[in-house]
Amino acid sequence: MDKSTIRRNIKANAKLMLKNNLGTAILVLFIPMLVYLGLSMFIQGILTAVFGVQSNDLNFNTFNNHNYVFGDGTEVPAIIAAVLLTLICLLIFIPLIFGITSWFVSLSEGKKKSLGTIFDWFSSFDHFIKSVLLMLNVFVRYLIYSLPVMILFGGMAALEYLGPNYVNFNYVAIMAPLDILYFAAAFALNIFLLRYSLVTYLCVRFPEKKINEIIKDSVRLMKGHKWEFFVFSLSFILWMLLGFLTCGLALLWVLPYMSGASIIFCNYVYDVGTQPDFENGYDQNPNANNNFNGSSQMYTPSAPETNNEPSQPSQDTQDDFNQASDQGQQEQKQDDDRPESL
Numbered sequence: 001m002d003k004s005t006i007r008r009n010i011k012a013n014a015k016l017m018l019k020n021n022l023g024t025a026i027l028v029l030f031i032p033m034l035v036y037l038g039l040s041m042f043i044q045g046i047l048t049a050v051f052g053v054q055s056n057d058l059n060f061n062t063f064n065n066h067n068y069v070f071g072d073g074t075e076v077p078a079i080i081a082a083v084l085l086t087l088i089c090l091l092i093f094i095p096l097i098f099g100i101t102s103w104f105v106s107l108s109e110g111k112k113k114s115l116g117t118i119f120d121w122f123s124s125f126d127h128f129i130k131s132v133l134l135m136l137n138v139f140v141r142y143l144i145y146s147l148p149v150m151i152l153f154g155g156m157a158a159l160e161y162l163g164p165n166y167v168n169f170n171y172v173a174i175m176a177p178l179d180i181l182y183f184a185a186a187f188a189l190n191i192f193l194l195r196y197s198l199v200t201y202l203c204v205r206f207p208e209k210k211i212n213e214i215i216k217d218s219v220r221l222m223k224g225h226k227w228e229f230f231v232f233s234l235s236f237i238l239w240m241l242l243g244f245l246t247c248g249l250a251l252l253w254v255l256p257y258m259s260g261a262s263i264i265f266c267n268y269v270y271d272v273g274t275q276p277d278f279e280n281g282y283d284q285n286p287n288a289n290n291n292f293n294g295s296s297q298m299y300t301p302s303a304p305e306t307n308n309e310p311s312q313p314s315q316d317t318q319d320d321f322n323q324a325s326d327q328g329q330q331e332q333k334q335d336d337d338r339p340e341s342l
Contacts, residue, residue: 103117221273
């Protein structure tokens, strides 16, 4: 199946999905942003009122004089307070991300939920803790896998800073290959870390699953789709550029469009990962009927849980079975009435 065709159809379906839902989608995305901005201003207000410092005052300029203290000494508690308040801000923002994902997942299934869905992950303490611990787990994995690249970057920085003073070497001959190696390693790392792209989506669809199970499922399902997801994300770059050129006005459409398309892409990866033949359903262009209905289109996820009970036969199947059974009984009766041959 042509990946570009799948990509186009997913985007087309995202546009149909947002039809008559764009206003709510904008609010779903921008209310958490406003909450985050409000919390940031609140943090800055506390830092200014209590410690008398601005955010741009938290610096390490005295390091140049090899005096390892923070300014006049007042910045130490200010930095500690800033870190703590930022952590509180993240504790509020992370469940909002899960709420946004939940709203778009429901919309991709043809269900229109209220705006309050974005706060659903605050309604249960277990869900709240799970969302925070899941993102913390993923962050630790990001950090571990990034260590080689960070060590390479630190070595390059040390070589560039100390090299001319202590070592005689050809700067271009040494640093140029290291720069290429660093950017290649950083690019490969970003592609590799896309294996965790489904964790939020899977947690929303399967909140009963454990954190390690969600992460393992994301890694398994994204196998073979990491580059595809990178290209898919990169295909929105012109839309983002349009948003900046219009001073953010176009983002009122671009951000909901990107969010909806990303969720449908997650549906696609999940469907293909659980039903290998399901990929063929994504060659259908939704513009053929110009109607989006999550319950009947091939672009929506399959049922999260399968029922192990045997399916009930349809009425036509049952009638055919009864007719065949009656016919068999009549033939058996004729055989019983026929005299046995000597």
